[in-house]
Amino acid sequence: MITAGSKEELIQDKKSRRKELYGLLGRLPDRNRPIFVKLISREETDEMTIEKLLFDINGEELVPAYFTKPKNTIGKVPVILFNHSHFGQYEVGKDEFVKGRNEMQKPPYALALARAGYAGLCLDMWGFGERHGKAEADIFKEMLWKGQVMFGMMVYDNLRALDYLTTRDDVNTKRIGTIGMSMGSTMSWWLAALDDRIKVCIDLCCLTDYQELIAEKGLALHGIYYYVPDLLNHFTTSQINGLISPRPHFGLAGKLDPLTPLKGLEKIDRNLKEIYKHDGASDAWQLKLYNVGHLETAEMRKDIMDFFKQWL
Secondary structure (H helix, E strand, C coil): CCCCHHHHHHHHHHHHHHHHHCCEEECCCCCCCCCCEEEEEECCCEEEEEEEEEEEEECCCEEEEEEEEEEECCCCCEEEEECCCCCCCCCCCCCHHCCCCCCCCCCCCCHHHHHHCEEEECCCCCCCCHHHCHHHHHHHHHHHHCCCCCHHHHHHHHHHHHHHHHHCEEEEEEEEEEEEEHHHHHHHHHHHHHCCCCEEEEECCCCCHHHHHHHCHHHHHCCEEEEEEECCCCCHHHHHHHCCCCCCCCEEEEEECCCCHHHHHHHHHHHHHHHHHHHHCCCHEEEEECCCCCCCCCCHHHHHHHHHHCCC
């Protein structure tokens, strides 16, 4: 049960729990180290501007990224931090954002967001896209030896990307959202849980209850990056996602998706409904299930864009 408390106590509790969650992510670079960014190229299409950027974010390896925005925009625009998926296709990475992929709808999200008036940013995560080369398992094992956590380093890069977005004079820092599918879905709810500068969170096809995943013997279905040491001694999936409340959060999942056991989705939904009700924002949490597996449908895409329009 959720205990009663003042608004100040609730805010402080979430702040301390965010600190605890961040502390599970291993030895991370200095959160305040300088960020250096180089503009590699700028392309104008009929509908948007695409900047290719190269970040020095973490001090270990450079991070390529795409920043997009609607063409001929004036002033500050809302922005979506887009998190690419996995699918074992390590060469894709951030290209998913601008070129799309077979498991997702057309047009690619960069163009869909630009048409709706949003800018977007997507990084190559560790081991993907232009950072592809070293095997995921090798990255995970080497980091483990160093006291690092692969998912923690991924989260760190994206939090620093959020820091970068707040420095741009064409971004409305009060209107920042995040979205992703599969691995990107998990990244979205972790980022929103850790940083309340994200005002709207949408996760697509990877809101997974850890205990139900174990019960259904589904651990092998997720990549090794996914596993954060000692996490289950501190947090459930619902407790992590509860840190997003009262900010708007939309989860979309397939009833036939083995990566997100149905019993787990039902458990998360019950828990988050209680948390959001307690925080006075019952309408800001939504979970919608679709009769599909691990993919994005046209209905999902419409629901996603409608949610952004409503809340961001």
